[in-house]
Amino acid sequence: MNPSLSSAVAWMRRRAENVVAGMLGIMFVAFIIQIAFRYLFNFPVGWTSELSVIIWLYMVLIGSAFWLKEHEEIRFDLVAGSLGRRGRRTVAMLVAAAIVILYGMSLPATIKYVAFMKVESTSYLKIRLDILYSVYVAFAVAITVRYLWSLWRLLRGDDVETADITKTSSAL
Amino acid sequence: MNPTSPFSFALMAIVALSLLGLPVGHAMIGGSILYLFLAGLDMGTAAEQLLNGMYGSFLLLAVPLFILAAEFMNTGSIMDRLLRFCNALVGRFRGGLAQVNVVQSIVFASMSGSALADAAGSGKLMQSLMTRDGKYPPAYAAALTAASSVIGPIMPPSIPLVIYALVSDTSVGYLFLGGVVPALLLGLVQMFLIAFTAKRRNFPVEERVPLREMPRVTWEAFPALMMPVILLGCLYSGITTPTEAAAVAAAYALLVSALLYRSVTLKNVYHSLATSARITVSIGMLIAGAMVFNYVITAENIPKTLSAIMKGYELSPVMFLLLVNVLLLILGCFLEGTTIILVILPVLLPTAIALGIDPVHFGVMAITNIMFGLITPPYGLLLFMMVKIADVPLRDLVREVMPFLGVMFVALMIITYVPSTVLFLPRLLGYQG
Numbered sequence: 001m002n003p004s005l006s007s008a009v010a011w012m013r014r015r016a017e018n019v020v021a022g023m024l025g026i027m028f029v030a031f032i033i034q035i036a037f038r039y040l041f042n043f044p045v046g047w048t049s050e051l052s053v054i055i056w057l058y059m060v061l062i063g064s065a066f067w068l069k070e071h072e073e074i075r076f077d078l079v080a081g082s083l084g085r086r087g088r089r090t091v092a093m094l095v096a097a098a099i100v101i102l103y104g105m106s107l108p109a110t111i112k113y114v115a116f117m118k119v120e121s122t123s124y125l126k127i128r129l130d131i132l133y134s135v136y137v138a139f140a141v142a143i144t145v146r147y148l149w150s151l152w153r154l155l156r157g158d159d160v161e162t163a164d165i166t167k168t169s170s171a172l
Numbered sequence: 173m174n175p176t177s178p179f180s181f182a183l184m185a186i187v188a189l190s191l192l193g194l195p196v197g198h199a200m201i202g203g204s205i206l207y208l209f210l211a212g213l214d215m216g217t218a219a220e221q222l223l224n225g226m227y228g229s230f231l232l233l234a235v236p237l238f239i240l241a242a243e244f245m246n247t248g249s250i251m252d253r254l255l256r257f258c259n260a261l262v263g264r265f266r267g268g269l270a271q272v273n274v275v276q277s278i279v280f281a282s283m284s285g286s287a288l289a290d291a292a293g294s295g296k297l298m299q300s301l302m303t304r305d306g307k308y309p310p311a312y313a314a315a316l317t318a319a320s321s322v323i324g325p326i327m328p329p330s331i332p333l334v335i336y337a338l339v340s341d342t343s344v345g346y347l348f349l350g351g352v353v354p355a356l357l358l359g360l361v362q363m364f365l366i367a368f369t370a371k372r373r374n375f376p377v378e379e380r381v382p383l384r385e386m387p388r389v390t391w392e393a394f395p396a397l398m399m400p401v402i403l404l405g406c407l408y409s410g411i412t413t414p415t416e417a418a419a420v421a422a423a424y425a426l427l428v429s430a431l432l433y434r435s436v437t438l439k440n441v442y443h444s445l446a447t448s449a450r451i452t453v454s455i456g457m458l459i460a461g462a463m464v465f466n467y468v469i470t471a472e473n474i475p476k477t478l479s480a481i482m483k484g485y486e487l488s489p490v491m492f493l494l495l496v497n498v499l500l501l502i503l504g505c506f507l508e509g510t511t512i513i514l515v516i517l518p519v520l521l522p523t524a525i526a527l528g529i530d531p532v533h534f535g536v537m538a539i540t541n542i543m544f545g546l547i548t549p550p551y552g553l554l555l556f557m558m559v560k561i562a563d564v565p566l567r568d569l570v571r572e573v574m575p576f577l578g579v580m581f582v583a584l585m586i587i588t589y590v591p592s593t594v595l596f597l598p599r600l601l602g603y604q605g
Contacts, residue, residue, distance in 0.1 A: 017446055017449075017450075020446075020449045020453065021442060021445040021446040021449045022445075023449070024236055024240065024445050024448060024449045024452065025441075025445050027233065027236065027237075028237065028240060028419060028422060028423075031233075031237065031415070031416060031419030032419060032423055034416065035412060035416055035419065035420065039411075049230060052230075052233050053227060053229075053230055053233065054227075056226065056229075056232065056233055056236070056456070057223070057226045057227055059236070059449065059452060059453060059456065060226065060452070060453055060456030060457055060459075060460055061460075063449065063450075063452075063453030063456075063457075064197070064453055064454075064456075064457040067450075067453065068450065068453055068454060068457075070193075070194075070195060072450065072454060073195030073196075073197065073198075073454045073457055073458075074195060074196050074197065074454050074455070074457070074458045074508055074510060074511070075190070075193060075194065075195040075196055075508075076190050076191060076193070076196065076507070076508060076551070077193055078506075078550065078551055079191045079192065079193070080191070080192050080193035081193070091192045091193065092192075092193070094192065095189060095192050095193060095194045098185070098189060098194075098202060099189075099194065099198060099202055102201075102202040102205045102206060103201075103202070103205070105205070105209065105215065106205045106208075106209075106215040106216070106218055106219075109214055109215040109216035109219075110215070110216050110218070110219040112216055113214075113216030113217075113219050113220055114219065133219075133223050136219050136222065136223055140219070143198070170286075170288055170455075170508055170509065170510060170546075170553050171235070171286065171331045171332060171335060171451075171455040171458070171509070171510040171513075172286060172287050172288060172325055172331075172332055172508075172509045172510060172542075172543060172546055172553070
C-alpha cells in the first residue's frame with residue numbers, strides 16, 4: 001500500500017479506538033450518574049439510559065466500520081486458513097466481492113429508510129431519528145469501501161493478511 | 173424446506189461466507205439482504221431491524237459493563253491475593269496447584285463473564301505457576317486451565333446468559349442464579365478427577381499454609397471476594413436493574429483496585445476501556461447481524477414449523493433434551509458459541525417450552541452445553557489459546573483435555589436431566605417456573 005495512505009489509515013484506526021474507548025467511558029459514567037441521582041438525590045433521570053443505548057449502537061457500528069480489523073471480529077477461520085496462498089486470495093476476493101455487492105445494492109433502500117425516520121425523535125434528548133440512524137449509512141458505506149479497497153489490493157496481487165487465531169473474538 | 177426458496181439461498185450464502193472467513197455478523201447481514209432481495213421485500217428492512225433491534229436492547233448494555241468490571245479486576249496485585257487465598261484453601265492436597273487452578277477459576281468466574289478472558293488473565297498465571305520447576309506436564313496444566321476456564325460464563329456474571337436472556341425474554345437474575353449450582357458442579361467433578369489423577373501421576377503437594385495465616389490471607393483477598401456478593405445483592409434486592417448492577421460491579425472493581433490495591437493509573441484505565449471496547453464491538457457486531465437474520469427466521473416461521481414437526485414425532489422432553497445435547501455438542505465443535513446462542517437457541521426454544529421444559533433450565537443447560545465447544549476439537553477457541561499460551565502441541569493438549577471433557581459430560585447429564593440443579597436457587601428466591 002502507498003506508505004502515506006497506510007499511515008493515514010493507521011492514524012484513523014487509532015483515533016477510532018480513542019473515540020470508541022471514550023464512548024464506553026461515557027456510558028460507564030452515565031450509569032453511575034443514573035444510580036447516584038436516583039438514590040443520593042432521590043431524582044430519577046431518564047436521559048442517561050437513552051444516552052447509553054445510543055452509545056452502544058454507535059460503539060458497535062463505528063468500531064466495526066473504522067476500528068477493528070477483519071480478524072479481530074468474531075469469525076471462523078478454519079476453512080479459509082487451511083488453504084494455500086492462492087486459494088486464500090481467491091476466497092478473500094470472492095468474499096469481498098459478495099459484500100460489496102450485497103451492502104452496495106441495499107444502500108439506496110437503506111438511505112430511504114433512514115431519511116424516512118425523520119418523523120420520529122428520541123424521548124428524552126429529542127434527537128431526530130434520521131440524524132441518529134445516519135450512523136448506519138456511514139457504516140454501510142465504510143464497509144463497502146473497505147471491501148472494495150481490499151478487493152482492489154487483492155486483484156493487484158497483495159496477499160491476505162495472516163490472522164492470529166488466538167486473537168479471534170468471542171462472547172464466551 | 174424448498175432448496176430454491178429465498179431462505180435456502182440466504183442460509184447457504186451465510187454459511188458459505190462465514191466458512192470463507194467473513195466475520196459472522198457481516199455474513200448474516202449480507203445473507204439477509206440477499207433474502208430480502210430474492211423475496212422481493214424492501215432491502216431497507218435490514219437497516220431497520222439492526223437499528224431498532226440494537227436501539228431497543230437496553231439489557232445488552234450489561235455486556236460491555238461486565239467486560240469492563242472483569243478488566244478492572246484483572247490486575248496483578250488482585251490476582252496474587254486471590255491466588256494466595258485459593259492456595260491456602262486447597263493447596264495442601266495432593267495435586268494442590270491443580271486444585272487451586274479450579275478454585276481460582278470458580279472465584280474468577282464470579283467476577284468475570286467470559287471464559288476466554290479468564291484463560292488469558294488468571295489462566296495464564298496458573299499455567300506458569302503449574303509448570304515452574306517442572307511440577308506438572310505443560311500439556312496437563314494447559315488442559316486443566318482450559319477446562320476450568322469453561323466455568324467462567326456459567327457462574328454469574330455471564331455474558332452468554334445475558335445474550336440468552338435477550339433472545340429468550342427470560343430474567344437475567346434468575347438465569348444468573350440458575351448458573352451457580354451447575355458451575356460449582358463442574359468445578360467439583362474436575363476436582364474429583366484431579367484428586368484421582370494426582371495419586372496415579374504423583375503430582376506434588378504445596379506447602380501447607382498454617383491455619384493462623386488464614387485470617388490474614390482471607391482479609392487481603394476480602395475486598396475482591398466481595399464483588400460477586402455486591403453484584404448479586406444489587407440484582408436480587410431490586411436496588412438496581414441487571415444492567416445497572418453491571419455498572420455497579422465495574423465501579424466497585426475500579427474503586428477496589430484504585431483505593432485498596434493502588435494499581436490504577438489513567439493509562440491503565442484507558443487500556444481497560446479500549447480492551448473492553450474491542451470485545452464489545454466484536455460481540456455487538458455479531459448480535460447486530462443476528463438481529464437482522466432473526467427477522468428472516470421469524471418471517472419464514474422457522475421456530476413454529478420446527479415445533480410442529482417435533483410435535484408430530486411425539487418426542488418426550490427427555491428425548492428432545494438428548495437431541496439438543498447431541499446437536500449442541502456437534503455444532504460446538506465447528507461453530508463459535510455466541511452464534512449458536514443467537515441463532516440456534518431461539519429456533520429450539522419454542523419446542524422446549526411446548527414440551528414443558530422450563531426456559532431458565534433450558535438456557536443454563538444449553539449454555540453449559542455450548543461452552544463445551546470451547547474445548548472440543550477441531551474448533552475450540554480455548555484450545556487454540558492454550559496452545560499459544562503454554563506452547564504445547566494441540567494433539568497433546570487434546571489428549572489431556574479428554575478426561576476432563578468426560579467428567580464434565582457427566583456433570584452436563586446431571587444438569588440436563590435433573591432440572592432442580594438449575595432451578596433450585598432461582599425457586600428459593602421466588603422464581604415461579
